[in-house]
Structure formats: C-alpha cells, structure tokens
Amino acid sequence: MTEEPAGEGELTAPVRLAVDGGAGISADDAVTLLSAGELSIEGRVMDASNATFYCGVTFDSASAACVYKPVAGERPLWDFPTGTLAEREVAAYEVSAASGWAIVPPTVYREGPAGPGMVQLWVEIDESIDIARFMRRRDMERLREIAVFDAVINNADRKGGHLLPTDDGHVYGIDHGVTFSVEDKLRTVLWQWAGARLTGHALDALGRLRTELDGALGERLAALLTRHEVRSTRSRVDRLLSTGRHPQPGGDWPAVPWPPI
Known part of the structure; x- marks a missing residue:
C-alpha cells in the first residue's frame, strides 16, 4: 500500500x-x-x-x-x-x-x-514509480482495464494513490468502499479514454460479467449489496456493452476526486 x-x-x-x-x-x-x-x-x-x-x-x-x-x-x-x-x-x-x-x-x-x-x-508497490505521472498514462492497457472496472462498480473515489503498481508490472486497485451506488457517482483520475471505443478485450470481459451477474456473481453480490444496487450494476454493464464506449464525465457530479492523489 x-x-x-x-x-x-x-x-x-x-x-x-x-x-x-x-x-x-x-x-x-x-x-x-x-x-x-x-x-x-x-x-x-x-x-x-x-x-x-x-x-x-x-x-x-x-x-x-x-x-x-x-x-x-x-x-x-x-x-x-x-x-x-x-x-x-x-x-x-x-x-x-x-x-x-x-x-x-x-x-x-x-x-x-x-x-x-x-x-x-497487503500488496507491496514499486516505490520508484511516480504515481502523479503514472495515472495520466494513455499507453497502458492495465489502466484502461481499471477505468472500465470503475465504470462497472460506479467508483466514486478513484484517486491516483489507490493505484498500486508492483515491481512485476501488475497494477492493483484498492479502496472501493464508495462504490455500487444506484446514482451515477463515477469520479476518477482515469478519464484518458472518455468516449473512446472499448477494446475487444474489455467487451469480452464485460460479456463474462453480464453472464455471471445472472448467475453465481449475482448471488454473491446479493449477499453484500441491496437488490437495487445489484440491478444497477447489471444496467451499467448493459450500457457499456450497448454503447461500446468508455463513459464520459457527467455534469451532476464532480468528475475527479479531491485530492486526486
């Protein structure tokens, strides 16, 4: 951490x-x-x-x-x-x-x-990485996956400090307590791909999620969230699959958390 x-x-x-x-x-x-x-x-x-x-x-x-x-x-x-x-x-x-x-x-x-x-x-991070610069990268597929993941869980607080790059090249994300709201609350530092087409890899992962949400994953989430929150998660995945694009910032909620790091 x-x-x-x-x-x-x-x-x-x-x-x-x-x-x-x-x-x-x-x-x-x-x-x-x-x-x-x-x-x-x-x-x-x-x-x-x-x-x-x-x-x-x-x-x-x-x-x-x-x-x-x-x-x-x-x-x-x-x-x-x-x-x-x-x-x-x-x-x-x-x-x-x-x-x-x-x-x-x-x-x-x-x-x-x-x-x-x-x-x-606990995950040990690569201390040599400058997170302020790292979180703005547009050439890293891993960050793009996290941006899609945040759209699915409706993450209201994706700060740069919640990204954990490790010395083996993996990147984890932490601090997901303010997620899964039924209202659109997406706040993130990862807007590099706003409005861009989703990758084929992302669409495949979203397709798996949608299937799982009607099965075992849906059952596990039902024990942790309200039924309305689970339904809203399905709706967000459906919307991403339907548009085929990364979401764009809305006007009713600050788009970037503060502080961003």
Missing part, C-alpha cells in the same frame, strides 16, 4: 499473488488464508479516512500481511448507508475476480479484533 503503517511489530515479507504464472500465493489460497487465519494487529495506517489496520494473518504454515478495516471504524457518509463500506469492498473484489482482470487484491468479510470488517491482502 502507499501509506506507511505505524507500529512496533515487524512482519516477514508479504506474500505476493501469482500473476501470469509468477511465484507466489494463488488468489483462492489467499482467500482461504484471509478467511480462516488468525488475525493480529501490527499497526495502523494513519492517513486513511476510516480506521485501517496493518495486520498479520496466519493459517497452518502460511502467513501474510493484510489490511483490516472494521465496520465500527467507518466514518459516516451522507450518500452511502452507514456500516456498508466493508461489504462494498468485498463486492468490488468479487466483480474483479469474475471479470478476470484481478484488479482488487483478495478481500473477504470476516470477524476481527475490532469486530466484523473487510480484510484484504
């Missing part, structure tokens, strides 16, 4: 996800570890808007670093129901996994030391 955790505890090197056959822990194994492992708080991410803890998680012989955001530490918002941000983060992971994009690190909803909340695998 981009923020430095405060605390005395030291963890061994975080487990990395296997990306394109690389060494590390698989997404399924990470979900098992996060769900069943023993969670211990090692520090707190001080720059986060809501209570966010840097933790270690251990299950059998496996261990990893992770982020824990308890529902009790969520700051009330005027436009999202209180106590729902953790479930929205998990819903974003479910969409990410079903699309095949693997944008969101493995994320689960579980009981923790401060009550129920979301737990997400």
Whole structure:
C-alpha cells in the first residue's frame, strides 16, 4: 500500500499473488488464508479516512500481511448507508475476480479484533514509480482495464494513490468502499479514454460479467449489496456493452476526486 503503517511489530515479507504464472500465493489460497487465519494487529495506517489496520494473518504454515478495516471504524457518509463500506469492498473484489482482470487484491468479510470488517491482502508497490505521472498514462492497457472496472462498480473515489503498481508490472486497485451506488457517482483520475471505443478485450470481459451477474456473481453480490444496487450494476454493464464506449464525465457530479492523489 502507499501509506506507511505505524507500529512496533515487524512482519516477514508479504506474500505476493501469482500473476501470469509468477511465484507466489494463488488468489483462492489467499482467500482461504484471509478467511480462516488468525488475525493480529501490527499497526495502523494513519492517513486513511476510516480506521485501517496493518495486520498479520496466519493459517497452518502460511502467513501474510493484510489490511483490516472494521465496520465500527467507518466514518459516516451522507450518500452511502452507514456500516456498508466493508461489504462494498468485498463486492468490488468479487466483480474483479469474475471479470478476470484481478484488479482488487483478495478481500473477504470476516470477524476481527475490532469486530466484523473487510480484510484484504497487503500488496507491496514499486516505490520508484511516480504515481502523479503514472495515472495520466494513455499507453497502458492495465489502466484502461481499471477505468472500465470503475465504470462497472460506479467508483466514486478513484484517486491516483489507490493505484498500486508492483515491481512485476501488475497494477492493483484498492479502496472501493464508495462504490455500487444506484446514482451515477463515477469520479476518477482515469478519464484518458472518455468516449473512446472499448477494446475487444474489455467487451469480452464485460460479456463474462453480464453472464455471471445472472448467475453465481449475482448471488454473491446479493449477499453484500441491496437488490437495487445489484440491478444497477447489471444496467451499467448493459450500457457499456450497448454503447461500446468508455463513459464520459457527467455534469451532476464532480468528475475527479479531491485530492486526486
């Protein structure tokens, strides 16, 4: 993550996800570890808007670093129901996994030391990358995939600091608590492709999502979101498939979050 955790505890090197056959822990194994492992708080991410803890998680012989955001530490918002941000983060992971994009690190909803909340695998980033410049790139397909993903989940807060480029070339996205609103709230720093035609790869992923939304994915989201929010997600995917284009900024909502980083 981009923020430095405060605390005395030291963890061994975080487990990395296997990306394109690389060494590390698989997404399924990470979900098992996060769900069943023993969670211990090692520090707190001080720059986060809501209570966010840097933790270690251990299950059998496996261990990893992770982020824990308890529902009790969520700051009330005027436009999202209180106590729902953790479930929205998990819903974003479910969409990410079903699309095949693997944008969101493995994320689960579980009981923790401060009550129920979301737990997400910690990702080490490439510190040499200038995020302010990186987020404006137009030549990186990965950022374009994230832009489409944000349109699907109606992300109201895609800041540059929520993009996590790793030293193996992968880019993750985090902080998806303000998502899945039934109102159009898309705010992002990734408007480079506004109005452009979607790539064939994006259309294929959206087609898979639409099928999954009428099946297993829809069932998983129904346990995390309201029925209206799930229907609205289907509608957003339908709209993207129908227009075949990236969305453009609307006039009723600020197009870019503040601060952008």
